Amino acid sequence: MNHATPPLPALEQCYEQADVGTLLADARVLAVIGFGSGFAAADDPRVVRVALEPLAAPCVEVWRGRAPVRHGRAGDLRWSSDGDYLFVAIEVAEVDGDIERASHDAYRQLLAFVQASxxxxxxxxxxxxxxINAGVGDAERYRRFCAGRARGMAQWLAxxxxxxxxxxHQVASGNLLVYGLAARExxxxxxxxxxxxxxxxxRQYGPSAPTFARALRSAAGQFFISGTAAVVGHASQHEQDLAAQLAETFTNLEHLLAAAHGRFGTDALLKAYVRERDDGAAVAHALAQAVxxxxxxxxxxxxxxxxxxxxxIDGLQSLAR
Known part of the structure; x- marks a missing residue:
């Protein structure tokens, strides 16, 4: 008798303008992620509110699996799983503004839970x-976050x-929010x-280097793209020049996809983070032109x-298996 493990199915991810209660009635919904002060998060482990304001029409990000989803809480963690994928989230209040401690605590809990699943x-x-940019030199909050994350991820190999x-966040929340996606393959x-x-x-970027890959291709052929900006080598390019930074960012994205033998297509799902509110329309236009x-x-x-x-800019693109 053949007991071979079936191939990992693709996770369905999309942006929708829909009522949260209606979405949660679907047994396949793994996560509903809303953005900004206008999103009313339901008291459900599958729902997360990100404290970033939409600069275009508000919508929610919805993740759906292929099987009915179980969900629950484990201490500070919220989780849901369809057996193929696991959504997990944690929100940690900073104590006296200590982002390094919050980061370490969050990652320690996340890794222990996911590894045992x-x-x-x-x-x-x-x-x-x-x-994220407050502080000077090694006291900058992003560098402190990276230090805490690196300690929390110490068991991972480079x-x-x-x-x-x-x-x-551009409006204070007092919290670190981390959420993620894991799979059985x-x-x-x-x-x-x-x-x-x-x-x-x-070393010029801090005592602990950032601990992430530029992208990850899942066993289902989905290409998860990390936050990508106008960085070549390790140096930022085109300081304070939005048009040039966008062009450099798209060049980086094209090279990243090419490294995986892929390119952007009509199923590309993109997310752009924009520092200046007045730049939102220009970024949306650039995305429409580039993809x-x-x-x-x-x-x-x-x-x-x-x-x-x-x-x-980050995103998701399906690739040929």
Whole structure:
């Protein structure tokens, strides 16, 4: 008798304008992610509110599996799973503004829970917290976050990290929010040949290099793209020039997809983080020009991890298996 494990099915992800209660009535819904002060989060482990304001028509991000979803809470963690994928989220209040401690605590709990599950392979992580650029030198909050994350991820080997992004709230929340996606099958990490791998960044960027892959290709052929900006090698390009930064960012995205033998198509699902609210329309237009016919794009007000950068883009693209 053949007991071979079936192939990992693709996770369905989309942007919708729909009532949260209606979405949660679907037994296949793994996660509902809303954005900004106008989103009323339901008291359900599958629902997360990100404190970034939409700069275009508000909508929610919806993840659906292929089987009925179980969900619950484990201490500070919220989780849901369909057996193929695991959604997990944690929100940690900063104590006396200590983002390093909050980051370490969040990652320690996340990793322990996911590793003990039947879906132990990380694909993607999202990180959102206040005042990401505040502080000077090694006291900058992004650098402190990276230090705490690195300690929380100490058991991971360099080069085995999932895709990720870290974005700053523009209105204080007092909390670090981390949520992520894991699967029962491991993915394949992909790096951008134009960029130095983040974990190899030189000391000038802080005592702990960022611990993420540029992208990760799942066993289902889905390509999870990390937050991508106008960085070549390890250096930021085109300081304070939005048009030039967008062009450089799209060049990076094209090279990243090419490294996985893919390209953007009509099922591309994109998310842009924009430092200046007045730049939202220009970024939306640039996305439409660079990825015509894409499946959807969210434009959110958020601070990028480097002060000189004005925009960062991440997303999901299906690739041929």
């Amino acid at each position: 039947a879906t132990p392979h990380w694909l993607r992580l999202w990180n959102y917290f206040d005042a 080069g085995s990290y999932p895709a990720a992004c870290a974005i700053g 491991p993915g394949t990490r992909v790096e951008n040949p134009r960029q130095l791998s983040a974990w190899c960044y030189p 015509p016919g894409h499946a959807g794009a969210l434009i959110l007000g958020g601070d990028i991890c480097r002060r000189e950068l004005l925009v960062e």
